[in-house]
Amino acid sequence: MNPPHMGVTLQHFGPHAGPDAVVTVARAAERLGFHAVSVSDRLLIPVGPHWTNDAGLPDDAPWDALEVLTWAAAHTRRIRIATGVLNSIFESPVALARRLATLDRLSRGRLDVGIG
16 A cells, blocks of 8 residues: 655745755655655735735745746655646746656656646
8 A cells, every 4th residue: 555645835935935945845855755845836926005915925926836846856856846736828838838848857757737
């Protein structure tokens, strides 16, 4: 019987995001036997005259999901790298496919992707 597939989300926005944090969490997750590290795809943050940040969302823009995963993949060897649902409507389909194929090759086939 295989153990359940459990993963860890990498912090890619807010005060705890940073290159060192991504590497530290990804390596720790791999060392502890987690199945994957993942990031969500968020292009925009709410703004406007009637916007209140009652939910405590970060004030800065999130980093690009694929670049964060590339960084994590470069510093790990076994753990899967995964996206939440990528907001593909904001991307050229050909360019996105090429970026995903490149990341999959650079990670030696460890990429799992959600497209929406």
